[in-house]
Amino acid sequence: MHLFLSAFQWVAFMVAGSIAAPIAIADLFQLSPSETAGFIQRTIFVLGAASLIQALIGHKLPINEGPAGLWWGVFAIYAGFSGTLYSSHKEVLTVLQGGMIVSGIIFFLLSATGMLKKLTSLFTPTITFIYLMLLILQLSGSFVKGMFGLSGEEGTLQPIVLLGSVLTILIALYFSSHKVKWIQQYSIILALLAGWLIFAGMGLGGKVTVSSSWFAFPEIFVFGAPSFDIGVVITSVFITFLLTTNMIASIRVMEEVMKSQGEPVYERYTSSGFASGINQLLGGVFSAIGSVPISGSAGFVTATKMYRVLPFIAGSAMIIVISLIPKVMNVFASLPAPVGYAVTTVIFIKMVGLALGEYQKETNFERTHFVAGISLIVGVGAMFVPPAAFKDVPVVAASILNNGLILGTVTGIVVEQTIKSRTDKPVKSK
Numbered sequence: 001m002h003l004f005l006s007a008f009q010w011v012a013f014m015v016a017g018s019i020a021a022p023i024a025i026a027d028l029f030q031l032s033p034s035e036t037a038g039f040i041q042r043t044i045f046v047l048g049a050a051s052l053i054q055a056l057i058g059h060k061l062p063i064n065e066g067p068a069g070l071w072w073g074v075f076a077i078y079a080g081f082s083g084t085l086y087s088s089h090k091e092v093l094t095v096l097q098g099g100m101i102v103s104g105i106i107f108f109l110l111s112a113t114g115m116l117k118k119l120t121s122l123f124t125p126t127i128t129f130i131y132l133m134l135l136i137l138q139l140s141g142s143f144v145k146g147m148f149g150l151s152g153e154e155g156t157l158q159p160i161v162l163l164g165s166v167l168t169i170l171i172a173l174y175f176s177s178h179k180v181k182w183i184q185q186y187s188i189i190l191a192l193l194a195g196w197l198i199f200a201g202m203g204l205g206g207k208v209t210v211s212s213s214w215f216a217f218p219e220i221f222v223f224g225a226p227s228f229d230i231g232v233v234i235t236s237v238f239i240t241f242l243l244t245t246n247m248i249a250s251i252r253v254m255e256e257v258m259k260s261q262g263e264p265v266y267e268r269y270t271s272s273g274f275a276s277g278i279n280q281l282l283g284g285v286f287s288a289i290g291s292v293p294i295s296g297s298a299g300f301v302t303a304t305k306m307y308r309v310l311p312f313i314a315g316s317a318m319i320i321v322i323s324l325i326p327k328v329m330n331v332f333a334s335l336p337a338p339v340g341y342a343v344t345t346v347i348f349i350k351m352v353g354l355a356l357g358e359y360q361k362e363t364n365f366e367r368t369h370f371v372a373g374i375s376l377i378v379g380v381g382a383m384f385v386p387p388a389a390f391k392d393v394p395v396v397a398a399s400i401l402n403n404g405l406i407l408g409t410v411t412g413i414v415v416e417q418t419i420k421s422r423t424d425k426p427v428k429s430k
Contacts, residue, residue, distance in 0.1 A: 003314060006306055009189040010315025011322065013300055013347075014064045015332045015341040018047055021067035021156055021289055023333075028079040029089040040333060041323055042218040043288040048319030050279035050291040052228060055313045058275030059268040059293070061254045062301055065279060068246070068292035070239050073098070073403060078388070078397055090223050093287065098226035100284030102236040103243070107277030110338060112119070116244060116273040122413050123248050126359040126368045130412040131249045132355035133372075134379040134405045135295055143348070146341035161338050164202055168195035168342035176303050185304050188343060196340035204336055216326050222287040231395065238396050240280075242330065242406050243292050247276055249409075250293035253354055255288035257298050261307045299350040331428070373415045379408015 022043040026036035052066035054187075078092050086092045110116040147165035151157025171194045175187035183190065199205055251272060255265050272293075283290040301307060322328050362368045383404035390398040400407055 003311055005186055005189070006308075006311035007314035007318055009306070010062075010064065011184055011318050012189050012192050012313055013382070014047065014051070014058055014066070014315065014319055015044065015322075016335055017064075017254065017294065018066050019333055019335070020337065020340075021072050024060035025072065025075045025079075025289065026097070028076055029115050031089075031148075032103065037330075038219070038222065038325065039288070039383065041216065041326065041329055042222070042286045044329065045218045045320060046279070046282045046286050046288040047291055048316050048323060049282055050305065051273075051316035052313065052320065053278055054272060054293065055309055055316060057271060059251050059254075059272040060309065061251065061258065061268070062306070062309050063250055063254050063293045063297040064312070064316070065291035066294040066296075067289040068243060070242055070246075070292070070403065070406065071283075071290040073398075074235060074239060074395065077390075077398055077402075080391065091227070091253075093223040094225065094227045095229060095232050096230040097221065097223065097284045097287055099232040099236040100280050100290045102227055102228065102233050103240045103290060104277045104280035104284065106237060106240040107244075107273050110240070110244065111270050111273030111277065114270075116269050119244055119249050119268065120252075120269050122417065123252050124416065125358040126371055126416060127409065127412050128249060128252050129355050129358040129362075129368075130141075130372055130375045130379075131245075131405070131409045132253065132295065132351055132358065134356065134408045136351055137376075137380055138383055138405050139348065140345075143341045143345045146347070147338050149338065153208060160202055163201050164195070164204060164336075165338045165342045166199050168339055169245060169345060170193065172343050172346040181305075188300065188304055188347070190342045191346070192335070192339060195342060195396065196335060199336040199339055202333060204338075205334070209255065213326050215324055217324060218288075220285050220287070226284060228316065235395050238400070242400070242403075242410075243276070244273070245409055246292045246295070247272060250295040250297070253295050253298040253358075254301070256354065257301055258307060263307075264290045296344070296347055296351065298354055299347040302350045302354070303347055367419055371412055371419070374415050375408045376383035378411045379404040382407045 019040065022040045023036070028038045029040060047065050047067070054063065054065065067216060075096060078096060079089070082089045082092050086095065097408070108185070147162060149161030150156075168191060172187065172191035175183055178184045178187070196205070251268055253262075255268075259265060273293050276292075279291050306312075322332070359368065381404070382401065385402070387402055390402050393401065400410070
């Protein structure tokens with residue numbers, strides 16, 4: 001029973017954090033209700049399979065896979081090319097399928113050549129601190145907007161949604177700091193259920209779509225055979241290098257959490273790179289969204305004290321099974337979005353502590369302050385630039401400039417390595 005509840009809590013966390021991306025992308029490409037349901041199913045199936053693959057043959061840590069924000073951004077940019085560069089939405093989606101397949105191949109090459117391992121040396125405590133702070137700051141805007149009731153079509157503050165969100169946060173904080181160990185351990189699932197009940201009582205419960213089938217295996221190449229053009233190939237190369245940034249940072253953060261429990265640290269990046277290659281291929285073959293290890297897992301593990309990987313493996317397997325049952329998927333999809341935002345906010349509060357822990361590991365604070373200052377200004381500043389400003393910018397550049405998390409992290413790496421190359425030069429003897 002303990003294993004089942006722990007696994008189910010992972011299921012709730014993974015689905016709640018992943019369901020928004022396929023819904024938003026389906027809306028961008030004007031998919032029909034049945035196509036949207038299939039897209040959600042395939043995406044959740046791929047995320048469950050990707051998490052299981054990483055846990056068994058990849059990094060072997062309890063880090064769930066979620067829809068990569070980079071791919072989400074590329075999908076959004078390419079959606080605007082329908083009717084201009086491409087004849088229809090379906091043609092765009094076949095091109096993106098090809099892009100994820102290319103990304104998978106590049107992951108294999110990076111891992112096989114040892115380049116991925118070399119990239120890990122760039123992730124010093126300063127860069128990890130910058131990455132975590134930018135991640136928290138970037139997502140905090142979505143969390144607050146969602147809790148204000150601005151995540152849907154409504155463009156103004158919804159007081160009743162805000163009230164329900166605040167109550168959910170207070171309950172989540174209460175459960176996560178409870179003296180009774182089992183309540184603290186299952187605080188996330190208890191908070192999700194409590195929030196769901198609160199919103200249902202307020203008449204704000206999500207609508208449950210009734211499916212006619214009990215079982216449906218995800219189809220492959222739903223939108224047609226994958227297409228490959230030079231534009232998407234170049235984009236995929238850059239996206240893959242940026243995805244390695246997310247992957248390495250997520251592993252580094254979780255390793256720090258696990259180290260406190262006596263878990264040995266060893267080279268995980270090469271095997272995780274191969275697993276990520278498989279996962280990108282799955283995203284392309286099953287016409288879903290490319291995945292990436294989610295750094296928020298560290299906050300979830302810290303909040304629930306679920307350090308063992310076995311419940312995570314069981315939860316990933318449950319995700320795969322659930323994705324094959326449309327009726328169950330429809331119930332999960334009906335979770336009110338503000339509840340997910342409220343509970344995830346509590347998880348990310350723990351992430352601030354992890355970020356500050358990385359900062360305290362540095363000894364050269366003058367350099368850290370300078371690097372962090374530039375990176376946070378660039379990264380946070382980019383978050384305030386509207387996406388429409390990049391409509392005439394090449395996709396490769398737009399995918400970087402329109403992502404404050406990546407732009408700020410890359411800026412930090414460049415600035416820190418530049419300073420180190422100048423200050424660490426050996427002094428020539430006369």
